[in-house]
Amino acid sequence: MTRTTTFRARLLRRDVQPQTITVRASSDAPPRTLRRAAGGGDQLTFDVYALVDADGWPNEATYSYVESVQRSAADADI
Structure with missing residues:
Protein backbone atom coordinates (compact mmCIF):
# COMPACT_ATOMS: atom_id res chain seq x y z
CA MET A 1 0.00 0.00 0.00
CA THR A 2 1.27 3.46 -0.88
CA ARG A 3 1.49 5.92 1.97
CA THR A 4 1.55 9.70 2.03
CA THR A 5 4.89 11.06 3.18
CA THR A 6 5.77 14.60 4.19
CA PHE A 7 9.42 15.47 3.59
CA ARG A 8 11.76 18.43 3.25
CA ALA A 9 12.84 19.21 -0.30
CA ARG A 10 15.96 21.29 -0.76
CA LEU A 11 15.70 23.23 -4.02
CA LEU A 12 18.92 24.23 -5.74
CA ARG A 13 19.09 26.87 -8.46
CA ARG A 14 22.10 28.66 -9.90
CA ASP A 15 22.67 32.17 -8.50
CA VAL A 16 19.84 31.76 -5.95
CA GLN A 17 20.11 30.81 -2.29
CA PRO A 18 19.00 27.18 -1.71
CA GLN A 19 15.43 26.96 -0.50
CA THR A 20 13.93 24.24 1.70
CA ILE A 21 10.21 23.52 1.43
CA THR A 22 7.88 20.91 2.92
CA VAL A 23 6.33 18.60 0.34
CA ARG A 24 3.71 15.86 0.54
CA ALA A 25 4.25 12.84 -1.68
CA SER A 26 1.99 9.84 -2.11
CA SER A 27 4.76 7.37 -2.74
CA ASP A 28 7.23 5.18 -0.91
CA ALA A 29 10.02 6.78 -2.98
CA PRO A 30 10.85 10.45 -3.55
CA PRO A 31 9.25 12.00 -6.63
CA ARG A 32 11.66 12.21 -9.57
CA THR A 33 10.54 15.76 -10.30
CA LEU A 34 8.85 18.60 -8.46
CA ARG A 35 6.88 21.41 -10.09
CA ARG A 36 6.48 24.62 -8.16
CA ALA A 37 4.22 27.52 -9.18
CA ALA A 38 6.38 30.45 -10.26
CA GLY A 39 4.03 33.07 -11.70
CA GLY A 40 0.51 34.13 -12.48
CA GLY A 41 -1.58 36.12 -14.92
CA ASP A 42 -2.84 34.57 -18.16
CA GLN A 43 0.04 32.09 -18.14
CA LEU A 44 0.65 29.43 -15.55
CA THR A 45 4.39 29.21 -14.97
CA PHE A 46 6.03 26.33 -13.15
CA ASP A 47 9.64 25.80 -12.15
CA VAL A 48 10.64 22.17 -12.67
CA TYR A 49 13.20 20.54 -10.37
CA ILE A 78 -4.62 18.83 -21.99
Whole structure:
Protein backbone atom coordinates (compact mmCIF):
# COMPACT_ATOMS: atom_id res chain seq x y z
CA MET A 1 0.00 0.00 0.00
CA THR A 2 1.27 3.46 -0.88
CA ARG A 3 1.49 5.92 1.97
CA THR A 4 1.55 9.70 2.03
CA THR A 5 4.89 11.06 3.18
CA THR A 6 5.77 14.60 4.19
CA PHE A 7 9.42 15.47 3.59
CA ARG A 8 11.76 18.43 3.25
CA ALA A 9 12.84 19.21 -0.30
CA ARG A 10 15.96 21.29 -0.76
CA LEU A 11 15.70 23.23 -4.02
CA LEU A 12 18.92 24.23 -5.74
CA ARG A 13 19.09 26.87 -8.46
CA ARG A 14 22.10 28.66 -9.90
CA ASP A 15 22.67 32.17 -8.50
CA VAL A 16 19.84 31.76 -5.95
CA GLN A 17 20.11 30.81 -2.29
CA PRO A 18 19.00 27.18 -1.71
CA GLN A 19 15.43 26.96 -0.50
CA THR A 20 13.93 24.24 1.70
CA ILE A 21 10.21 23.52 1.43
CA THR A 22 7.88 20.91 2.92
CA VAL A 23 6.33 18.60 0.34
CA ARG A 24 3.71 15.86 0.54
CA ALA A 25 4.25 12.84 -1.68
CA SER A 26 1.99 9.84 -2.11
CA SER A 27 4.76 7.37 -2.74
CA ASP A 28 7.23 5.18 -0.91
CA ALA A 29 10.02 6.78 -2.98
CA PRO A 30 10.85 10.45 -3.55
CA PRO A 31 9.25 12.00 -6.63
CA ARG A 32 11.66 12.21 -9.57
CA THR A 33 10.54 15.76 -10.30
CA LEU A 34 8.85 18.60 -8.46
CA ARG A 35 6.88 21.41 -10.09
CA ARG A 36 6.48 24.62 -8.16
CA ALA A 37 4.22 27.52 -9.18
CA ALA A 38 6.38 30.45 -10.26
CA GLY A 39 4.03 33.07 -11.70
CA GLY A 40 0.51 34.13 -12.48
CA GLY A 41 -1.58 36.12 -14.92
CA ASP A 42 -2.84 34.57 -18.16
CA GLN A 43 0.04 32.09 -18.14
CA LEU A 44 0.65 29.43 -15.55
CA THR A 45 4.39 29.21 -14.97
CA PHE A 46 6.03 26.33 -13.15
CA ASP A 47 9.64 25.80 -12.15
CA VAL A 48 10.64 22.17 -12.67
CA TYR A 49 13.20 20.54 -10.37
CA ALA A 50 14.81 17.10 -10.82
CA LEU A 51 15.82 14.77 -8.00
CA VAL A 52 19.60 14.73 -7.47
CA ASP A 53 20.04 13.24 -3.99
CA ALA A 54 17.70 11.06 -1.93
CA ASP A 55 20.17 9.81 0.69
CA GLY A 56 18.05 11.41 3.44
CA TRP A 57 14.76 9.87 2.24
CA PRO A 58 12.10 9.66 3.69
CA ASN A 59 12.95 12.80 5.68
CA GLU A 60 14.52 14.87 2.94
CA ALA A 61 15.65 14.95 -0.68
CA THR A 62 17.54 17.45 -2.86
CA TYR A 63 16.38 18.74 -6.22
CA SER A 64 18.07 20.85 -8.89
CA TYR A 65 16.34 23.38 -11.14
CA VAL A 66 15.82 22.14 -14.71
CA GLU A 67 13.57 24.66 -16.47
CA SER A 68 10.48 26.85 -16.25
CA VAL A 69 7.46 25.80 -18.27
CA GLN A 70 4.37 27.80 -19.18
CA ARG A 71 0.93 26.86 -20.33
CA SER A 72 -2.17 28.93 -20.81
CA ALA A 73 -5.17 28.43 -18.55
CA ALA A 74 -7.04 26.99 -21.55
CA ASP A 75 -4.40 24.23 -21.86
CA ALA A 76 -5.00 23.03 -18.29
CA ASP A 77 -7.19 20.15 -19.51
CA ILE A 78 -4.62 18.83 -21.99
